[in-house]
Amino acid sequence: MLDAIGVRSAEELFRHIPNELRFSAPPLPRGLSEYEVLQLLRRRAGENTPLSRWNSFLGAGCYDHYVPAALSSLVSLPQFVTAYTPYQPECSQGILQAIFEYQSFICLLTGKEVTNASLLDGATALGEAVRMALRLNRRGWVLLADSVHPEYKRTLRTYLSAQECICEEVPRAAAGTLDISAWRRALSREVSCCVVQAPNFFGLIEDAEEIHRLCRTTDTLLIVVANPLSLALFQPSGDLICGDIQPFGCGVNFGGPGGGYLAASRRMIRQLPGRIVGRTVDAGGNDAFCLTLQTREQHIRREKATSNICSNHSLQAIAAAVYLSLQGSRGLTHTARQCVRNTQYLYRKMKGLSGVTLPYGPGVFHEFVWQVARPAAVLEALRRKGILGGYPTGKEFPGLDGGILSCCTEKKTKQDIDAYVSALEEILHGGQVRV
Amino acid sequence: MVDRFVFDRYSGSEAPTYVPDSGVPDVSLTDIFPRKLLRETLPLPDPGERETVRHFSALAANNFSVDGNFYPLGSCTMKHNPRLHEQAAALEGLRDLHPYQPEDSVQGALGLLYELERCLCAITGMDYFSLIPSSGAHGEFTGMMMIRKYHEQRGVKKTHVLVPDSAHGTNPASAAMCGYATVVVPSNSGGCVDARAFSRALNEQTAAVMLTNPNTLGIFEEEISELKRMAHEKGALLYYDGANFNALAGIGAPRAMGFDVMHLNLHKTFSTPHGCGGPGAGVVGVTERLRAYLPVPRIERRDGRYSWSQGSPETIGTIRSFYGNFLVCVRAYAYVLRLGGAGLRRMSEHAVLNANYVQRMLKEVLDVPYDRACMHEAVFSCASLAGRGVRAYDVAKRLIDYGIHPPTMYFPLIVKEALMVEPTETESKETLDRFIEAVRAICREAREEPDRLLRAPLSRPGGRVDEARAARALEVKWNPAAGR
16 A cells, blocks of 8 residues: 555655654553453443442433333444434435434424434533524523523523523422413513423423413413423423433433434424434335435534534434334333322322421422432432432522432332332431431 | 334334333322323324334344445544444443432542543643533534633633634534634645635634644645644634544644644544444543633542532533533543554554545546645545536445445535545555445446436435435425325
């Protein structure tokens, strides 16, 4: 090869790079054998305690659902794992159809007409949704429910910090849900969009349709952040619906990758960010798929694109499609119902514990917040008993002192929940934590 | 028989039993929730496990992939993805972790991220990296937001960003998301940024210059030090788009070239798989003076223990949920450990050698618009075939018949009928020779039988896919009414 090119060494190919810009090699240790790397990573893995070794009630935006074995096997197929974006439809029909089916599933769940091939995560999907709303009605005011996931709220603020717009938080009602009168006061024709989360950060089911009706009076768009698994049981609402597909077979992965989804009405499709798979035919008249409306995207539209997004989370989108296909309507309903049952059971048990306050009602999907006098000490005492009790909400929500957000997925059993409650009882009343 | 769609079976299997009945008392949803909030029907199919496995296995088989095909897609660095990475990412102790677990119980994960950050600093010369950005474009957004904050904190009003006319589309799109206008700088006859035009475009209102080096023509910007001097003189920062870092990973550090902020695509240079379009990771590196603006959270190491930190008060803030694509970082870490410093250098040398070989061997049949040694990718023009009515598009489609994934087409925008070939270091001479022979055969065909080319791929029974029709029809989901 060197002869063909006409150089004596590969080194010569870099001779046009000035010497002072080069080094002989990066200052890293020598390369390791495959076995050594695996041993090293196993050691790192051994320094962690995975969820399987805890009785975990952590949720708060990342949920420990069961991932079917068939899903892990299908999503590891190298033809999915090692392909890139299906720019060339003639050699990517399988990927394109899988993503088209993912889009179809998201539309069926959300009741919307269009969606894209995925975004990075739920928080950036919210950022994109709000930017989309600002483009759609060219107004400059955003109303944000304070009961949206704190990381989503902060991400949204970063996404809006370079935009000419005002983002105002609307406080929740005493019941933890949307305060319709506060929203009525805050709404005006200057408001581009309202952002609510349903179920909200505290797990409470919201009547988003009530806000939606209000929004229609000022031609304001309603953006709903929705856990897509909750849509198996609850009515979707909103002009734009977005969130994270993590509950659909992605696993917890220390927070990533999951994947973002964003669904909208058909009339909004030209403002939708990201790749979209559309249906068409080939020269032989057969059904076929390809990426479509690419003129919205950065590689064509550049600074006028709807978003800068290029790489997305397609493999997670395919995982979600596989998950929904494996579960089917029956499996998904069963899973969502078991989440509700388990959570109701824990809620009722907690209600009977002295020293525990339940600030809000039982109208929750699969997590709820409870309060205790010394949450950090309680969580630590639980941890020593092998229990991850939940996510402390105190830092993020000063009004909810001592709050702990606990989640029950379908994986929890009566024994797990009973063990949690008796451990808590022992901690609160066995003198381990002074309350 | 495989179902055409997962939606073809609405009354198939029974509910799967993936988890046991939890044993808690049943509840009635209408006792807890107002009926109006409950969903009446859930219109999902029930194909069951057997049909699902058959269906998606059939879909997977109907694609090109790096495992199955040579995939010289320029700018995307479609190299072999070692299986070691997949095994590492599947370790329960790395995969089955919740982002809000107590720090004590995730010391290995925090340590791994911390170490990976140190490795990336060693490779690039940068002082800090944030591993949170989840794609190249997300990294650009993050980097440009830091640049914006940097100027704001200094009370300087900046309005625009310079990008070369050969830049990736994400550059101007990311700049726009950060509130900056884009000023395009033309390339000179050598394919590099025109230093005089650059100097004219640059002024006190220039916030940053976004460059990828080597640029998208596969050419090293030799005047980079001069460009840097001019930019810094006007108070503009230099942003390095790491999409083309495969050419340089073991050769030289962007820091030495004067870059202040950069991103790396772990899914390109660091060989994490592309997964049909993602997930990737677009980790961002900065020099000391931008440290305060890094997104949060950060990881700190004190007395051998790792912990989360909320960074400095000047941080640009949160850019997504949790800590980015952790499992992508695990794979990249495995890759860096495996190669080491010398291995990374060999990697870049082979990538550049392979690209130059392809460029040299195809010179006789295709135009090389900038005829000089290239770096990791070679850009060709198919303009000379236009007389026969053959376009780059047709050449690309014909390659599918040879089992080769088409190169990137019509990019960079400044080359007519462009084909951008990035062979990567992991391909053998035999594979490159087969590719070269295929392109030569296609060029012969373009002269002798151009009509055949216009119908390619001929090996696919239905031929070409009608992309224009998709944009008119805008059918983006299954239509239950029509059963299709």
